[in-house]
Amino acid sequence: MNLTKEEEKMLNGEVGDGVRSAMELLVAIGDAFDAEKMIPISRAHAASSGQEGDLYFVELLANGGAECRVPTSTNPVYDIEFFHKLFKIPKDEANVAQRVMKAYEKVGAILSWSCVPYLTDNIPLYGETVAFSESSATPYVNSVIGAKTNREAAQSALAAGVVGRTPEYGLHLKENRKGTLLVKVEARLKDSFDYTLLGQFVGHAIGYGIPVLTGIRKRPNTEELINFCAMSNTSGAVSMFYIPGLTVEAKTIAEAFQGDIPSEEVTVTDSELKNTLKELQTTSGRIDFVMLGCPHYTLNQIAEVARLLTGKKIHKGVSFWICSSSTTKTLAQRMGYVETIERAGGAVVVDTCIDEPCWTVYKNQVGMTDSPKCAYYRRFKDVAVGGLEECVQAAIEGKN
Numbered sequence: 001m002n003l004t005k006e007e008e009k010m011l012n013g014e015v016g017d018g019v020r021s022a023m024e025l026l027v028a029i030g031d032a033f034d035a036e037k038m039i040p041i042s043r044a045h046a047a048s049s050g051q052e053g054d055l056y057f058v059e060l061l062a063n064g065g066a067e068c069r070v071p072t073s074t075n076p077v078y079d080i081e082f083f084h085k086l087f088k089i090p091k092d093e094a095n096v097a098q099r100v101m102k103a104y105e106k107v108g109a110i111l112s113w114s115c116v117p118y119l120t121d122n123i124p125l126y127g128e129t130v131a132f133s134e135s136s137a138t139p140y141v142n143s144v145i146g147a148k149t150n151r152e153a154a155q156s157a158l159a160a161g162v163v164g165r166t167p168e169y170g171l172h173l174k175e176n177r178k179g180t181l182l183v184k185v186e187a188r189l190k191d192s193f194d195y196t197l198l199g200q201f202v203g204h205a206i207g208y209g210i211p212v213l214t215g216i217r218k219r220p221n222t223e224e225l226i227n228f229c230a231m232s233n234t235s236g237a238v239s240m241f242y243i244p245g246l247t248v249e250a251k252t253i254a255e256a257f258q259g260d261i262p263s264e265e266v267t268v269t270d271s272e273l274k275n276t277l278k279e280l281q282t283t284s285g286r287i288d289f290v291m292l293g294c295p296h297y298t299l300n301q302i303a304e305v306a307r308l309l310t311g312k313k314i315h316k317g318v319s320f321w322i323c324s325s326s327t328t329k330t331l332a333q334r335m336g337y338v339e340t341i342e343r344a345g346g347a348v349v350v351d352t353c354i355d356e357p358c359w360t361v362y363k364n365q366v367g368m369t370d371s372p373k374c375a376y377y378r379r380f381k382d383v384a385v386g387g388l389e390e391c392v393q394a395a396i397e398g399k400n
């Protein structure tokens with residue numbers, strides 16, 4: 001790669017060991033992808049987690065004196081004190097999470113602990129060059145906002161945040177942002193859960209690629225887009241997609257394919273969505289808990305749960321959790337939604353997600369969720385998947 005003098009200094013360790021480690025990683029990635037140079041970024045999002053794999057790299061940078069040069073937000077870990085009171089977190093697990101959180105604090109990251117930072121705490125603008133990891137974040141930033149990011153890992157995003165640069169390859173180049181396959185949506189998309197199933201199906205069907213979706217007439221709302229992004233980039237590797245005329249960058253199918261004729265196409269009907277849902281179920285009947293908020297619930301979604309739970313009680317023996325960001329929970333508290341949910345027997349928890357070790361207490365239990373991504377991580381025995389309303393109803397009845 002052609003590095004500037006300043007970048008050479010970073011790589012040689014003249015700016016500190018932490019920066020050198022960050023630069024070494026980025027140069028290695030750049031070399032692997034034949035990038036010619038580094039380009040400046042304006043922000044990053046590191047998909048941190050309170051687990052060993054993430055601890056090593058963030059401590060390497062933090063202990064080497066590195067500090068973020070651009071705003072860099074963080075993914076969920078967990079509130080150790082809160083969960084320890086509930087579930088008795090083993091000391092070694094708690095220690096890892098605590099060290100991860102301390103190290104991110106030391107490098108000066110935005111301590112958002114949320115997987116939807118692009119909604120509240122770290123929002124790219126159209127055209128910005130950024131480095132965002134996390135399943136929903138990467139495609140949302142590329143396709144909904146129209147900023148540019150590769151499908152980063154927690155480590156590469158943090159490294160980019162520390163040096164304020166990323167190698168120029170992949171989705172930073174216009175020619176790589178063209179659609180790779182046409183997806184004809186004939187299914188009727190009635191609500192955000194249908195977008196969840198659509199994302200799940202599309203990711204699974206295409207694996208790696210940039211789908212161009214046609215047949216969607218109504219502009220999807222924020223939650224529908226978040227769900228599509230999270231699921232397509234978990235069941236597959238969909239870092240970007242187009243809905244010509246409705247998402248940014250391409251008004252027409254031809255623009256999305258940059259003038260090329262798509263060589264592949266997939267059709268999605270109601271029956272594909274129905275089968276997708278069927279394949280996700282590993283159980284039906286009695287449940288022990290409901291887990292919502294994967295990705296972190298928005299204020300609208302929390303309001304909807306509060307509406308459905310008004311005057312109702314969660315079934316005895318069923319735990320009901322909603323994961324969200326602290327920013328959103330603060331608003332939800334202010335608006336009375338949290339109180340309504342708590343009165344019904346549920347809880348809104350912040351800074352965490354189902355993939356954190358704090359939930360191991362559920363490993364032999366049966367859960368229900370509206371998120372195939374949550375079901376995929378399966379920190380529990382069996383799982384039923386359904387829409388938000390179905391999950392709330394199941395929590396009230398104790399079965400789905």
Ligand code: F3S
Nearest residue numbers: 115294295296353355
């Ligand atoms: Fe977010 Fe964790 Fe789900 S990071 S998308 S809540 S698995």
